[in-house]
Amino acid sequence: MSTPLDALFIKTRAENRAALIGYLPAGFPTQQGCIDALTAMVEGGVDAIEIGYPYSDPVMDGPVIQAAAETSLRNGTGAAEVMATLSAIAKIAPTVVMTYWNPIERYGVNKFLTDIKGNGGSGVITPDLTIEESEPWIAASSKLDTNRIYVVAPSTTDQRLKKVTSATSGFVYAASLMGVTGTRTTVSTSALTLVSRLREATHLPIAVGLGVSTPEQAREVAQYADGVIVGSAFIRLLQEAQSPQEGVDKVRALAQELSKGLQRS
Amino acid sequence: MSVAVDSNIIGHFGPYGGRFVPEALIGALDELALAHELALKDPVFQAELAELHRTYTGRPSIITEVKRFAEHAGGARILLKREDLNHTGSHKINNVLGQALLTKRMGKKRIIAETGAGQHGVAAATAAALMGLDCVVYMGEEDTKRQSLNVARMKLLGAEVIPVTQGSKTLKDAINEAMRDWVTNVETTHYLLGTVAGPHPFPTMVRDFHRVIGIEAREQCLELMGRLPDVILACVGGGSNAIGIFHPFLDDTGVRLIGLEAGGSGIESGLHAATISGGTPGVLHGTRSYVLQDENGQTVESHSISAGLDYPGVGPEHAYLNDIGRAEYRPITDAQAMEAFALLCKTEGIIPAIESAHALAGAMQVGKELGPQAVLLVNLSGRGDKDVQTAADYFGIPL
Numbered sequence: 141m142s143t144p145l146d147a148l149f150i151k152t153r154a155e156n157r158a159a160l161i162g163y164l165p166a167g168f169p170t171q172q173g174c175i176d177a178l179t180a181m182v183e184g185g186v187d188a189i190e191i192g193y194p195y196s197d198p199v200m201d202g203p204v205i206q207a208a209a210e211t212s213l214r215n216g217t218g219a220a221e222v223m224a225t226l227s228a229i230a231k232i233a234p235t236v237v238m239t240y241w242n243p244i245e246r247y248g249v250n251k252f253l254t255d256i257k258g259n260g261g262s263g264v265i266t267p268d269l270t271i272e273e274s275e276p277w278i279a280a281s282s283k284l285d286t287n288r289i290y291v292v293a294p295s296t297t298d299q300r301l302k303k304v305t306s307a308t309s310g311f312v313y314a315a316s317l318m319g320v321t322g323t324r325t326t327v328s329t330s331a332l333t334l335v336s337r338l339r340e341a342t343h344l345p346i347a348v349g350l351g352v353s354t355p356e357q358a359r360e361v362a363q364y365a366d367g368v369i370v371g372s373a374f375i376r377l378l379q380e381a382q383s384p385q386e387g388v389d390k391v392r393a394l395a396q397e398l399s400k401g402l403q404r405s
Numbered sequence: 406m407s408v409a410v411d412s413n414i415i416g417h418f419g420p421y422g423g424r425f426v427p428e429a430l431i432g433a434l435d436e437l438a439l440a441h442e443l444a445l446k447d448p449v450f451q452a453e454l455a456e457l458h459r460t461y462t463g464r465p466s467i468i469t470e471v472k473r474f475a476e477h478a479g480g481a482r483i484l485l486k487r488e489d490l491n492h493t494g495s496h497k498i499n500n501v502l503g504q505a506l507l508t509k510r511m512g513k514k515r516i517i518a519e520t521g522a523g524q525h526g527v528a529a530a531t532a533a534a535l536m537g538l539d540c541v542v543y544m545g546e547e548d549t550k551r552q553s554l555n556v557a558r559m560k561l562l563g564a565e566v567i568p569v570t571q572g573s574k575t576l577k578d579a580i581n582e583a584m585r586d587w588v589t590n591v592e593t594t595h596y597l598l599g600t601v602a603g604p605h606p607f608p609t610m611v612r613d614f615h616r617v618i619g620i621e622a623r624e625q626c627l628e629l630m631g632r633l634p635d636v637i638l639a640c641v642g643g644g645s646n647a648i649g650i651f652h653p654f655l656d657d658t659g660v661r662l663i664g665l666e667a668g669g670s671g672i673e674s675g676l677h678a679a680t681i682s683g684g685t686p687g688v689l690h691g692t693r694s695y696v697l698q699d700e701n702g703q704t705v706e707s708h709s710i711s712a713g714l715d716y717p718g719v720g721p722e723h724a725y726l727n728d729i730g731r732a733e734y735r736p737i738t739d740a741q742a743m744e745a746f747a748l749l750c751k752t753e754g755i756i757p758a759i760e761s762a763h764a765l766a767g768a769m770q771v772g773k774e775l776g777p778q779a780v781l782l783v784n785l786s787g788r789g790d791k792d793v794q795t796a797a798d799y800f801g802i803p804l
Contacts, residue, residue: 218701246702293429
């Protein structure tokens with residue numbers, strides 16, 4: 141068995157290019173506005189989507205995603221809205237949900253994964269679930285054949301990279317730097333070092349996130365990683381837009397620009 | 406990194422505790438856990454800390470029997486463990502001195518801390534000044550307004566205070582922001598967490614630095630009465646002073662341990678901070694414990710007249726002690742706490758912290774339940790100077 145996400149990386153590897161992965165929290169800027177913007181991303185050339193489950197205490201996120209999550213929570217976003225967004229977007233692109241652990245635990249591990257799968261999702265990214273706390277998660281996701289995507293950091297030891305990646309499927313999320321989400325003017329050199337170390341530990345696809353926002357940065361990362369993850373840059377466009385339509389158009393345009401630089405030379 | 410640390414084995418209290426953090430922090434948590442393990446066994450470290458407590462903190466803290474107060478508590482015999490007499494005015498100094506010494510051992514030069522009311526921030530700034538460390542304190546913007554005196558105090562001590570404007574702008578958001586700083590600056594910075602919550606090793610390490618309270622109290626009770634108390638009472642927000650006095654008595658199964666949580670306007674009102682009494686198991690700030698949360702797993706804002714107890718989580722060891730029945734947890738409302746606060750002022754000439762007044766209110770209840778034969782030991786975790794404004798407002802005393 142394999143998920144739509146697994147199939148995507150087989151395809152992009154055959155095409156000798158990186159996959160472009162776009163992120164938005166569900167319910168931001170509104171429930172329908174999020175679905176419209178994600179649809180525009182896919183139209184613009186984004187290969188896969190990460191839907192964020194907005195959470196009250198997002199310790200891994202910088203100010204841009206924090207503000208978006210707050211907007212989303214004020215809009216009343218909960219598990220039902222996340223699943224509805226997933227159901228809409230998984231029809232047009234491989235889609236995963238990114239969430240802090242507590243909402244999963246509250247919803248019920250088995251029920252959460254059953255509903256992810258039932259709504260067409262490929263898997264779940266869990267940025268604050270450590271491998272040591274993963275036993276029920278690994279059991280349930282293995283049974284339900286969903287991708288289990290862990291985030292690793294430049295400070296993760298080689299020994300630990302092996303341990304974490306051996307439990308990972310779909311792709312490994314490589315945090316480009318020591319810090320929180322948000323746009324940066326340059327992609328840290330620690331990203332390249334981390335990806336090189338990861339190649340020694342695993343054959344899984346590796347996607348780089350945190351601080352990637354411009355076409356130049358995407359092009360640079362695409363040279364050595366299997367996936368390029370962009371989140372805050374899309375959110376900023378939606379936050380700054382004068383109208384919903386302008387936001388959606390700008391998101392589509394950025395996706396088009398980003399997708400031009402994915403081919404490896 | 407360390408092989409001595411295996412979080413599969415340690416850092417759990419039954420189903421609670423553990424580590425739920427970004428991978429970026431694992432290295433620092435392992436380093437800290439190892440430093441703590443080594444320090445526990447190191448006579449040089451222990452002697453250095455003991456000397457600081459003797460010459461700087463003012464330890465051992467004394468025991469005061471409060472006979473006039475006890476008349477309002479069913480005539481039970483009531484002893485106070487006077488952590489309010491420590492330097493900086495609360496038990497918090499026990500933990501910050503320990504962690505600041507560890508910070509130096511790990512070769513780090515900068516500490517960050519979160520604070521609600523400002524007591525832990527003041528203690529952290531104090532330790533940083535004493536040991537020549539840079540100190541940044543994150544404090545919810547709302548709290549910086551409510552506690553402007555403590556903000557000034559931290560600044561006088563040389564700390565930088567950063568108001569946190571995210572989320573509910575209170576303690577939980579200050580912790581979030583401190584964790585973000587730590588993820589970014591982990592190589593040079595130690596996060597000096599102020600309570601027995603957070604990812605392993607914090608709940609264990611902070612407890613170990615506060616055990617001195619219970620160790621002293623146990624000896625003092627035996628010396629004073631030739632016996633142990635029947636009941637020990639302490640207030641519980643995150644739960645650091647409570648675990649500090651409870652822990653050395655865990656094996657004394659004849660001693661009842663009672664934690665008093667902030668019941669705010671009453672559990673049924675929904676406006677409270679009684680996490681064990683009114684919450685459900687979940688994960689917050691890197692640990693599994695009881696949490697005030699909604700059906701989607703979002704943290705719910707807590708409410709208490711006492712800023713130091715106003716936190717929607719609680720230390721994982723308390724969650725465990727509750728579930729196995731070794732300790733009991735009861736809510737005390739704002740009104741009950743303020744009644745006990747006023748009573749201790751007027752009957753004993755001691756102005757307690759409003760946090761500690763929750764434990765005093767618990768003693769009034771339990772004393773009446775058990776009658777005059779009972780001996781109750783109350784951890785008076787802090788002094789109330791910081792609460793004069795709040796108390797004056799509450800009792801309508803014009804300032």
